[in-house]
Every structure is written in C-alpha cells, then in structure tokens.
Amino acid sequence: MATLNDVFMGQLPQTLPLFPLTGALLLPRGTMPLNIFEPRYLEMLDYARAHQGVIGMIQPHVSPIEATEGDDNLGTATRGRPLYKTGCVGMITEQAQGPDNSVLIVLTGLSRFDVVKEVTVDTSFRLAEVDYSRFSGDCMGGHDDKRLDRSRLMSVLEVFLEQSGLRADWKGLDDAGDEELLNVVAMVSPLSPAEKQMVIEAPVLEERFSLLMKIMELTIAGQHYHDQTTPPVH
Incomplete structure (x- = not known):
C-alpha cells in the first residue's frame, strides 16, 4: 500500500471506492476514525488497500436517510441512492483488527473531489470517476499562520x-x-x-x-x- 507522501507526490486516482456516510465530514489534512464491519465495506477496504490505500468519503444526499432494504443504521447508502457531488478522498494511515472481524482504520484527508459519474462494476460497494480540478490547492499543504479572527x-x-x-x-x-x-x-x-x-x-x-x-x-x-x-x- 502506498504511503501518504507517495500519494501527495504522485497523482491521485481518478476512480475511487466510495463510502457514503451521513454526517461524516472529512477535510484535507483532517483525520477520521472508522469502524469497518459490514461485508460490503470490508470488500471496499480490500479494494482500497490494493489501489493506493485511499477511500472517497461522501454523504448521501437525503439526510437523514429513511431505512430501506440494504441500508444500515449508520446511514450508509445503497447503490443508486443519490449522493452529494462533493466528497473528500482519505488515505488509510492507521489500521487494526477489531472485534468480530471488524477493522478499525483512520483516514487522513488528502483532497476534495467532485463525482463525475458512478462506475458500473460487479462489486458490493460503489465506485466513481472523480475530478479534483476545483480543489487543486488542497494538496499544497496546510495553513498554519493564524490569519483568521x-x-x-x-x-x-x-x-x-x-x-x-x-x-x-x-x-x-x-x-x-x-x-x-x-x-x-x-x-x-x-x-x-x-x-x-x-x-x-x-x-x-x-x-x-x-x-x-x-x-x-x-x-x-x-x-x-x-x-x-x-x-x-x-
């Protein structure tokens, strides 16, 4: 799996596995702990590990989500449910085995993205082509000079x-x-x-x-x- 510097120095992937989660906000250089336990998202995690170790965090558009077949109580979204256009790609920077075959990970935000279109694939999780051009400054480093009020x-x-x-x-x-x-x-x-x-x-x-x-x-x-x-x- 690539390191954080590898991804910053290289090109971010144009296709991302998506983790739609209501209320989840990841921002560039922010961190987000996640407990991955659903089979479809454990499959997503395996895919991410094999593809630069990155995951696209994005919110379902309807919030709060009404319970439907295939959705879980965290507000994740099944294939076909509308998503917001903009999310943030995060890299897996920490991971550990949790109870009952779950996996505990920490994502570090790299850059925001816009969804171009979802990719039709034979997976239990969602994939999308994404565009980073609106947020070209996200990978240029943080702002630590305390200019704000x-x-x-x-x-x-x-x-x-x-x-x-x-x-x-x-x-x-x-x-x-x-x-x-x-x-x-x-x-x-x-x-x-x-x-x-x-x-x-x-x-x-x-x-x-x-x-x-x-x-x-x-x-x-x-x-x-x-x-x-x-x-x-x-």
Whole structure:
C-alpha cells in the first residue's frame, strides 16, 4: 500500500471506492476514525488497500436517510441512492483488527473531489470517476499562520458548544494552526448533514471560516442557515 507522501507526490486516482456516510465530514489534512464491519465495506477496504490505500468519503444526499432494504443504521447508502457531488478522498494511515472481524482504520484527508459519474462494476460497494480540478490547492499543504479572527471564532464556539452540551480542549485548539482549528471545529461540531456539506464545498479556508461563523451564530440565535449545497449526483 502506498504511503501518504507517495500519494501527495504522485497523482491521485481518478476512480475511487466510495463510502457514503451521513454526517461524516472529512477535510484535507483532517483525520477520521472508522469502524469497518459490514461485508460490503470490508470488500471496499480490500479494494482500497490494493489501489493506493485511499477511500472517497461522501454523504448521501437525503439526510437523514429513511431505512430501506440494504441500508444500515449508520446511514450508509445503497447503490443508486443519490449522493452529494462533493466528497473528500482519505488515505488509510492507521489500521487494526477489531472485534468480530471488524477493522478499525483512520483516514487522513488528502483532497476534495467532485463525482463525475458512478462506475458500473460487479462489486458490493460503489465506485466513481472523480475530478479534483476545483480543489487543486488542497494538496499544497496546510495553513498554519493564524490569519483568521480566532478570538471571535473561539468566543462563538464556546457559546455554540455550551448550548449543545459539549466541551472542547481549549488548549489544544489554541495551539492549532488555522486549517487544523477549522477542521476540528467543523468535524466535531453538531452540524447538520447539510451544514457539513456546505463546509466541505466552501472553496477556500477563509470562506470555510465565514460559513462556520454564520452557521454557529444563527444556531445560537435559534435559526438555520439556508442550504446552498450542490445538486445531488444520481
């Protein structure tokens, strides 16, 4: 299996195995732990290991998903169910055997992608041709110079999390660079699936910051941010 540097230095694959999961938000240089236990996703994991060790995380378009035959209680999507257009490819950077033949992995985000079309294949999981061109800056490294209005972000975040009954590691957040800070805030905050999709589709870090601030401030005020996500891919 390729290393993280191999993938960054080389070309990202144009065909990805997809893991559609409601509410799952992976961003470039962010990390996501996953417990893989369904047979179709264990098959997907085997495929990923043989193809640069990468998986495309993407959300089903309908959220929350109504239970249908073939869906599980995590909100994963069967073949043919619409997906959002934009996801993030992650590389398997940690893995360990879990209980009952499950596999515990950690994905590290590499780059966002747009789904071009799904590939018709004889597998139990979904594959898609993808395009990275809208997000060419994702593989150019993080932003650690602390240019954002962090004091405003921290102030609003404290109220937002308190209102949601959550706590934060404030020392760890204060030490983080801008991109790492926004990744953590976006990935662990109790945002709706549609709000998380808007975050992943924000083109640059500054727009991600502005969007997160608007979402949190409106939530604190008891309002909701209007869904401005891209149409689904069928």
